[in-house]
Amino acid sequence: xxxxxxxxxxxxxxxxxxxxxxxxxxxxxxxxxxxxxxxxxxxxxxxxxxxxxxxxxxxxxxxxxxxxxxxxxxxxxxxxxxxxxxxxxxxxxxxxxxxxxxxxxxxxxxxxxxxxxxxxxxxxxxxxxxxxxxxxxxxxxxxxxxxxxxxxxxxxxxxxxxxxxxxxxxxxxxxxxxxxxxxxxxxxxxxxxxxxxxxxxxxxxxxxxxxxxxxxxxxxxxxxxx
Numbered sequence: 001x002x003x004x005x006x007x008x009x010x011x012x013x014x015x016x017x018x019x020x021x022x023x024x025x026x027x028x029x030x031x032x033x034x035x036x037x038x039x040x041x042x043x044x045x046x047x048x049x050x051x052x053x054x055x056x057x058x059x060x061x062x063x064x065x066x067x068x069x070x071x072x073x074x075x076x077x078x079x080x081x082x083x084x085x086x087x088x089x090x091x092x093x094x095x096x097x098x099x100x101x102x103x104x105x106x107x108x109x110x111x112x113x114x115x116x117x118x119x120x121x122x123x124x125x126x127x128x129x130x131x132x133x134x135x136x137x138x139x140x141x142x143x144x145x146x147x148x149x150x151x152x153x154x155x156x157x158x159x160x161x162x163x164x165x166x167x168x169x170x171x172x173x174x175x176x177x178x179x180x181x182x183x184x185x186x187x188x189x190x191x192x193x194x195x196x197x198x199x200x201x202x203x204x205x206x207x208x209x210x211x212x213x214x215x216x217x218x219x220x221x222x223x224x225x226x
Contacts, residue, residue: 006188007173011166014195021198022206042117045110052103059096060139063089068163072156082154090147097140101133108133124200128193135189142182150180159183 067089075085108129111117118126146153162175176184197203 003173003177006184007162007176008171010188011171011191014191015166017195018197021195022203025198025203042110042114045106045114049103049106049110052099053107054103056096056098056100056103060093060100063093063096067156068160071160071164072154086154090143094140094143097136097143101136101140104129104133104136122201124196127196128200128202131189131193131196135186135193138182138186138189142180142186145182146180153180155179155183159187 072082072085076082111121111126111129158175158179162172165171165175176187179187193202
């Protein structure tokens with residue numbers, strides 16, 4: 001029953017919250033859609049951490065999409081051997097994972113250790129930062145640690161199949177029974193952040209300021225007292 005809940009019920013709950021929560025928040029809280037800016041309080045760590053995080057997380061997410069969404073038979077069919085795939089996933093994913101982790105450490109440390117930034121932060125801000133840091137860390141540990149302790153483990157034979165089956169409503173918890181604990185924690189924490197996403201500052205990800213490209217400059221003038 002525990003496995004059925006963790007690998008079937010819980011993911012569907014998180015997906016439902018992700019979709020329904022975004023619709024609800026957009027309809028009821030459009031003015032609170034964007035994130036609070038703390039740039040005026042502290043800029044240097046924010047710039048470095050944010051830059052590293054965003055440089056790393058985009059390739060990492062694309063790697064997750066490829067690894068979870070594309071069956072290994074397809075990559076073999078286009079001439080990519082399993083050895084070549086795992087080498088690229090380990091070195092490429094490892095590099096961008098470390099970049100993401102360093103950026104997340106800087107951003108999380110900044111939010112907790114700088115008193116003025118922490119005062120501006122809500123409880124959900126602190127939870128999101130901590131959870132994101134954990135997800136990135138446990139993901140890196142999964143890739144590096146498992147390759148050393150369980151070199152024969154291939155997540156494309158278990159996690160990827162289970163993940164794809166979720167979206168055709170044929171979820172099978174048995175695929176996750178022999179998955180290493182670190183990978184299980186990475187997967188569960190990933191779904192958890194999907195579930196809480198609509199109720200946190202993460203919704204600002206969807207606020208792409210495309211209108212800024214054609215918008216006129218804002219001119220600020222100094223007020224001169226008479």
